[in-house]
Amino acid sequence: MDRLLRIRDGILAALLPVGAEDVPSEEALGRWLASPALASVPAPPHTCAAMDGYAVRAGDVTGPAVLPVRQTIYAGDVPAAALAPGEAARIFTGATVPQGADAVVREEATREEGGGVRFLEAARRGEHVRQAGEDVPAGGLALAAGVRVGPRQAALLRAVGGPVVSVRRRPRVAVLSTGDEVVSGRTPDSNGEAVAGLVRALGAEVERRPVPDRLEAVVAAIRDALASADAAVTIGGVSIGARDLVPEALAHLQADVRVHGVPMKPGKPFLFALAGGAPVLGLPGSPSACLVAFEVFARPALLALCGAARTERRVVPLRLAAPAEGRPGRARLLWAAVEPGGRARPLGRDSAQVRGPALADALLFVPADAGDLPEGAEVAAWLLEDCAG
Ligand SMILES: Nc1nc2c(c(=O)[nH]1)N[C@H]1C(S)=C(S)[C@@H](COP(=O)(O)OP(=O)(O)OC[C@H]3O[C@@H](n4cnc5c(N)ncnc54)[C@H](O)[C@@H]3O)O[C@H]1N2
Numbered sequence: 387m388d389r390l391l392r393i394r395d396g397i398l399a400a401l402l403p404v405g406a407e408d409v410p411s412e413e414a415l416g417r418w419l420a421s422p423a424l425a426s427v428p429a430p431p432h433t434c435a436a437m438d439g440y441a442v443r444a445g446d447v448t449g450p451a452v453l454p455v456r457q458t459i460y461a462g463d464v465p466a467a468a469l470a471p472g473e474a475a476r477i478f479t480g481a482t483v484p485q486g487a488d489a490v491v492r493e494e495a496t497r498e499e500g501g502g503v504r505f506l507e508a509a510r511r512g513e514h515v516r517q518a519g520e521d522v523p524a525g526g527l528a529l530a531a532g533v534r535v536g537p538r539q540a541a542l543l544r545a546v547g548g549p550v551v552s553v554r555r556r557p558r559v560a561v562l563s564t565g566d567e568v569v570s571g572r573t574p575d576s577n578g579e580a581v582a583g584l585v586r587a588l589g590a591e592v593e594r595r596p597v598p599d600r601l602e603a604v605v606a607a608i609r610d611a612l613a614s615a616d617a618a619v620t621i622g623g624v625s626i627g628a629r630d631l632v633p634e635a636l637a638h639l640q641a642d643v644r645v646h647g648v649p650m651k652p653g654k655p656f657l658f659a660l661a662g663g664a665p666v667l668g669l670p671g672s673p674s675a676c677l678v679a680f681e682v683f684a685r686p687a688l689l690a691l692c693g694a695a696r697t698e699r700r701v702v703p704l705r706l707a708a709p710a711e712g713r714p715g716r717a718r719l720l721w722a723a724v725e726p727g728g729r730a731r732p733l734g735r736d737s738a739q740v741r742g743p744a745l746a747d748a749l750l751f752v753p754a755d756a757g758d759l760p761e762g763a764e765v766a767a768w769l770l771e772d773c774a775g
């Protein structure tokens with residue numbers, strides 16, 4: 387894994403995130419924060435009851451006691467008055483605790499009695515009271531820069547955030563599916579479908595274009611794409627065949643090819659270049675190879691462009707549910723289904739398969755020197771469906 391991660395880190399070091407813009411907080415869903423979001427109001431917003439019951443001064447209820455009830459406070463109410471010594475206030479969960487009260491006694495520990503309430507036991511100072519800001523203090527960090535605003539993060543911003551947040555603008559990514567067989571439709575553009583969807587899922591805007599196997603066409607497609615896009619992802623034509631024109635097209639464009647060929651199977655022909663400073667990610671055409679190279683290199687690179695603080699998938703150790711073949715010299719990446727109980731079942735090995743990626747929950751990493759692995763062997767697994775937010 388180390389060699390692949392070093393290559394990946396070299397790519398990441400060559401990339402800068404796109405610029406930032408301010409958006410209204412309620413429009414931040416799906417965006418990447420460019421600056422930390424600070425709490426402009428605390429959570430909870432005021433000191434409030436954690437239970438339905440009675441707000442009291444704990445010093446008035448040091449054992450069984452009866453107190454008069456002079457006010458009722460519901461969630462959303464502003465208490466009509468401070469709590470006078472020797473009184474109780476009926477209160478409900480989430481309602482503001484009146485000035486003077488320092489405890490809430492649960493309804494179950496009381497009995498109504500005449501116009502007042504009987505407390506069956508002593509109250510403890512602070513019990514069932516949530517202090518304003520104990521979850522998130524005003525001015526405190528709500529979300530760090532580089533975090534994606536998903537639905538749960540949007541909830542936090544809604545609770546404590548200000549009217550605007552600074553987010554990265556959406557990167558524009560061109561997805562260029564090369565090959566006459568793809569242009570003609572004899573080979574369905576299944577890779578383009580997957581890659582466009584995966585890139586959109588990161589929050590980027592995608593423009594797709596099929597490109598025929600002619601050098602001028604590949605050169606023009608990459609050049610035109612980068613006139614408006616922040617990055618180009620090419621698919622196919624990156625190996626050594628007579629019609630594998632992506633490397634030649636990049637030479638024409640005087641691109642700086644930083645990576646061409648990586649020690650892994652599938653996905654070996656992967657390419658990374660900077661053309662006029664913009665990243666070009668060259669994925670192999672064979673479907674499984676394409677999507678493995680996307681996972682290992684393109685996804686982290688595009689996340690860096692999006693301004694993500696974390697670009698890698700979560701890695702967990704999993705045991706194999708079936709043996710896996712090793713391959714001296716090249717690390718092997720295997721699509722796998724995670725079974726109930728947590729074992730990982732590899733889903734085929736062919737670079738051209740489309741089924742394995744579709745059924746996978748994880749991508750397993752078998753090191754180059756591992757040899758054949760028996761059932762039960764522990765492997766590193768990249769979980770495919772964790773948060774990118
Ligand atoms: N003599 C050698 N041949 C090959 C080598 C090698 O080192 N020496 N490398 C092999 C490896 S490894 C891979 S992976 C493939 C990938 O090559 P390319 O990236 O150049 O891909 P293509 O040749 O253009 O296409 C391969 C295969 O994939 C299909 N394809 C292409 N685009 C799409 C698409 N958008 N959606 C679905 N399928 C697509 C294409 O029709 C071909 O069948 O090369 C080995 N060869």
Ligand code: MOO
Nearest residue numbers: 652653654675737
């Ligand atoms: O990347 Mo190729 O898929 O090694 O066969």
